[in-house]
Amino acid sequence: xxxxxxxxxxxxxxxxxxxxxxxxxxxxxxxxxxxxxxxxxxxxxxxxxxxxxxxxxxxxxxxxxxxxxxxxxxxxxxxxxxxxxxxxxxxxxxxxxxxxxxxxxxxxxxxxxxxxxxxxxxxxxxxxxxxxxxxxxxxxxxxxxxxxxxxxxxxxxxxxxxxxxxxxxxxxxxxxxxxxxxxxxxxxxxxxxxxxxxxxxxxxxxxxxxxxxxxxxxxxxxxxxxxxxxxxxxxxxxxxxxxxxxxxxxxxxxxxxxxxxxxxxxxxxxxxxxxxxxxxxxxxxxxxxxxxxxxxxxxxxxxxxxxxxxxxxxxxxxxxxxxxxxxxxxxxxxxxxxxxxxxxxxxxxxxxxxxxxxxxxxxxxxxxxxxxxxxxxxxxxxxxxxxxxxxxxxxxxxxxxxxxxxxxxxxxxxxxxxxxxxxx
Amino acid sequence: xxxxxxxxxxxxxxxxxxxxxxxxxxxxxxxxxxxxxxxxxxxxxxxxxxxxxxxxxxxxxxxxxxxxxxxxxxxxxxxxxxxxxxxxxxxxxxxxxxxxxxxxxxxxxxxxxxxxxxxxxxxxxxxxxxxxxxxxxxxxxxxxxxxxxxxxxxxxxxxxxxxxxxxxxxxxxxxxxxxxxxxxxxxxxxxxxxxxxxxxxxxxxxxxxxxxxxxxxxxxxxxxxxxxxxxxxxxxxxxxxxxxxxxxxxxxxxxxxxxxxxxxxxxxxxxxxxxxxxxxxxxxxxxxxxxxxxxxxxxxxxxxxxxxxxxxxxxxxxxxxxxxxxxxxxxxxxxxxxxxxxxxxxxxxxxxxxxxxxxxxxxxxxxxxxxxxxxxxxxxxxxxxxxxxxxxxxxxxxxxxxxxxxxxxxxxxxxxxxxxxxxxxxxxxxxxxx
Numbered sequence: 101x102x103x104x105x106x107x108x109x110x111x112x113x114x115x116x117x118x119x120x121x122x123x124x125x126x127x128x129x130x131x132x133x134x135x136x137x138x139x140x141x142x143x144x145x146x147x148x149x150x151x152x153x154x155x156x157x158x159x160x161x162x163x164x165x166x167x168x169x170x171x172x173x174x175x176x177x178x179x180x181x182x183x184x185x186x187x188x189x190x191x192x193x194x195x196x197x198x199x200x201x202x203x204x205x206x207x208x209x210x211x212x213x214x215x216x217x218x219x220x221x222x223x224x225x226x227x228x229x230x231x232x233x234x235x236x237x238x239x240x241x242x243x244x245x246x247x248x249x250x251x252x253x254x255x256x257x258x259x260x261x262x263x264x265x266x267x268x269x270x271x272x273x274x275x276x277x278x279x280x281x282x283x284x285x286x287x288x289x290x291x292x293x294x295x296x297x298x299x300x301x302x303x304x305x306x307x308x309x310x311x312x313x314x315x316x317x318x319x320x321x322x323x324x325x326x327x328x329x330x331x332x333x334x335x336x337x338x339x340x341x342x343x344x345x346x347x348x349x350x351x352x353x354x355x356x357x358x359x360x361x362x363x364x365x366x367x368x369x370x371x372x373x374x375x376x377x378x379x380x381x382x383x384x385x386x387x388x389x390x391x392x393x394x395x396x397x398x399x400x401x402x403x404x405x406x407x408x409x410x411x412x413x414x415x416x417x418x419x420x421x422x423x424x425x426x427x428x429x430x431x432x433x434x435x436x437x438x439x440x441x442x443x444x445x446x447x448x449x450x451x452x453x454x455x456x457x458x459x460x461x462x463x464x465x466x467x468x469x470x471x472x473x474x475x476x477x478x479x480x481x482x483x484x485x486x487x488x489x490x491x492x493x494x495x496x497x498x499x500x501x502x503x504x505x506x507x508x509x510x511x512x513x514x515x516x517x518x519x520x521x522x523x524x
Numbered sequence: 525x526x527x528x529x530x531x532x533x534x535x536x537x538x539x540x541x542x543x544x545x546x547x548x549x550x551x552x553x554x555x556x557x558x559x560x561x562x563x564x565x566x567x568x569x570x571x572x573x574x575x576x577x578x579x580x581x582x583x584x585x586x587x588x589x590x591x592x593x594x595x596x597x598x599x600x601x602x603x604x605x606x607x608x609x610x611x612x613x614x615x616x617x618x619x620x621x622x623x624x625x626x627x628x629x630x631x632x633x634x635x636x637x638x639x640x641x642x643x644x645x646x647x648x649x650x651x652x653x654x655x656x657x658x659x660x661x662x663x664x665x666x667x668x669x670x671x672x673x674x675x676x677x678x679x680x681x682x683x684x685x686x687x688x689x690x691x692x693x694x695x696x697x698x699x700x701x702x703x704x705x706x707x708x709x710x711x712x713x714x715x716x717x718x719x720x721x722x723x724x725x726x727x728x729x730x731x732x733x734x735x736x737x738x739x740x741x742x743x744x745x746x747x748x749x750x751x752x753x754x755x756x757x758x759x760x761x762x763x764x765x766x767x768x769x770x771x772x773x774x775x776x777x778x779x780x781x782x783x784x785x786x787x788x789x790x791x792x793x794x795x796x797x798x799x800x801x802x803x804x805x806x807x808x809x810x811x812x813x814x815x816x817x818x819x820x821x822x823x824x825x826x827x828x829x830x831x832x833x834x835x836x837x838x839x840x841x842x843x844x845x846x847x848x849x850x851x852x853x854x855x856x857x858x859x860x861x862x863x864x865x866x867x868x869x870x871x872x873x874x875x876x877x878x879x880x881x882x883x884x885x886x887x888x889x890x891x892x893x894x895x896x897x898x899x900x901x902x903x904x905x906x907x908x909x910x911x912x913x914x915x916x917x918x919x920x921x922x923x924x925x926x927x928x929x930x931x932x933x934x935x936x937x938x939x940x941x942x943x944x945x946x947x948x949x950x951x952x953x954x955x956x957x958x
Contacts (some may be wrong), residue, residue, distance in 0.1 A: 207887050233827065388584075
């Protein structure tokens with residue numbers, strides 16, 4: 101077991117890799133009442149085509165998410181969600197394009213809850229009847245998200261940016277695609293993607309790292325399995341497929357997201373540095389203290405809902421920024437002016453230096469959320485870096501790196517925009 | 525982690541929680557006022573206008589730059605509704621001194637900036653800048669109109685508007701479009717001055733600093749605050765009985781594919797002398813947790829809906845059940861929601877259900893102790909109600925609640941109104957025919 105002390109932020113990280121390939125990250129938090137555990141596989145909505153014993157297999161959209169729902173059924177007829185809840189834990193799960201994660205938070209009975217978590221995620225149990233029933237429940241969920249303008253505006257952006265990549269489709273799939281899922285599909289995908297070498301366990305709380313490792317070694321399969329090779333389709337071009345996608349829905353004012361794709365840096369330290377650089381770039385360009393945001397807010401073109409995000413999945417980074425505006429076209433054209441100005445004249449040094457301080461403070465704040473901390477550690481494991489290194493890497497990033505990123509990745513021709521307009 | 529409460533100025537109370545647990549501390553200042561249809565929008569608008577500029581930091585860009593320098597500290601307007609009390613002000617969170625390179629004293633600087641925003645706005649001739657008021661009024665209107673975007677909360681809001689039509693509670697925390705539209709910079713400045721004089725103020729701090737240091741910082745930041753006569757008319761009117769003998773039914777239509785059902789209840793007699801721990805456990809048994817009767821039966825066993833849960837407003841003595849259903853499942857879902865409540869009333873609660881509900885309540889309360897934001901909201905609610913026990917005490921009480929105590933709460937609960945948001949008639953029929 102490796103122990104790393106991060107003096108600057110007063111955190112200690114215990115990392116263990118079991119003989120079966122499972123990575124365990126534990127951040128010990130004395131004095132805290134709650135413990136948080138997240139058990140994740142590097143398998144998400146985008147992992148639809150993969151190599152199995154030399155053969156390429158295609159699966160319908162929505163399997164990873166469907167599997168997440170069904171994993172809570174246990175062979176003895178219980179529902180793991182209910183078992184954890186009955187023991188005082190607050191359990192939940194999510195599926196993104198690149199990850200499926202099961203987690204709980206509890207203030208008592210941590211090791212019992214951890215045992216339940218490790219057991220139910222590693223033992224699949226599906227029947228044709230239970231799969232059919234779930235098709236109804238997930239069908240409802242799909243309908244609900246299709247009514248959600250925030251989801252529609254996001255998915256239309258992905259379809260505008262990418263020509264082929266599976267991240268163009270909803271993680272939940274469609275009513276039609278999930279109808280093709282059988283209990284066999286689920287067993288196959290569980291066997292391939294839920295093997296320990298493709299998984300990570302992250303824990304934060306007042307816990308004993310040795311005891312956690314011992315429990316994981318006892319419960320989980322002994323064989324490592326292999327990390328499956330995936331295919332996200334032919335490489336995407338640098339420009340969007342379509343620059344505008346607009347639809348009408350029951351909303352009060354236009355909702356918009358614009359964005360661009362980023363060619364992912366090599367896994368490990370370069371990828372962490374790229375993520376932090378992009379974050380600084382977005383903060384400088386359109387954060388709360390940026391001239392762009394202040395001006396557009398004062399003009400009534402943006403409000404407090406405006407925000408930005410960066411997501412890595414399907415082999416690409418996707419930059420997204422959006423909110424509500426009476427005139428999204430004006431917003432994107434004003435941003436393009438800012439980008440040109442940065443490309444021509446560089447970034448203001450004073451702005452850059454205070455943005456770095458603010459980014460440090462934001463990261464410090466995120467350590468207070470065990471959920472965010474564990475999720476970041478899990479993402480880091482799948483991407484080959486340690487998220488707690490971010491605090492010192494952040495210090496090393498230069499103003500010219502950020503300027504170059506802005507000029508190369510956010511120029512007008514790289515951007516696509518999706519808008520949901522009101523019906524009336 | 526004991527809460528220390530102290531009156532530091534005329535009707536200004538400071539609640540301090542000292543802990544080294546967090547890397548970021550939080551500080552909030554809340555002006556309390558009666559929630560009313562006449563003034564809610566003005567009150568809600570004030571912190572947003574103040575956040576636009578002060579004498580020392582005349583625009584948002586300069587405020588944001590100052591906050592960046594304080595290691596990304598945040599000072600954000602907050603507008604909350606606690607029963608029929610509206611609380612408006614600012615919430616700040618910021619890096620604790622121990623984690624700031626160079627050991628800068630962030631607390632004093634953030635508190636001073638918050639005081640400046642609250643008390644020294646950027647004005648002309650003593651009046652708010654019309655440009656700031658106009659643009660924030662438009663944003664408030666946008667937020668009010670945007671409530672329809674989230675159909676789930678919209679259906680709950682519409683239920684309360686209809687169910688409590690003659691009570692202040694019907695008013696949203698942001699007020700109404702009608703009132704918001706009538707606001708101008710002169711009217712708002714007058715209202716602001718009156719609010720500053722009359723509103724009781726609750727200040728809350730949680731973090732690593734000594735309470736005396738916090739008190740000094742807050743007093744120094746509020747030194748120019750002039751106090752008048754306190755507004756005594758603050759509190760929540762609790763209605764014990766339903767408005768009519770039988771539930772009132774409301775249906776509205778929007779272009780949506782999934783129906784939203786909201787069912788409103790009065791908690792009834794338990795509100796004469798509320799046992800908050802029992803009320804919370806009752807809610808967890810009935811619909812407030814994933815082991816609840818609504819979750820296990822309406823969602824899991826009968827697959828009648830995608831979600832179904834209940835929530836309590838303990839200030840007002842209300843409960844709402846919120847559910848997402850296919851349009852044609854309306855009758856089945858509603859009768860199951862009522863049937864599960866009847867089961868609780870009859871004491872048809874298994875030992876496992878009761879134990880899980882107690883644990884869920886205790887866990888939620890104890891988890892709040894690990895979040896400065898959750899502690900802040902908990903203590904604001906306690907202070908508004910004049911209750912002075914902390915989350916740990918309430919969690920311990922919840923763990924000893926008996927079946928009889930849960931049934932005692934349930935017995936008084938009566939449905940007052942049912943609201944259903946469905947698709948437009950022709951689309952609805954099409955969806956039902958699928």
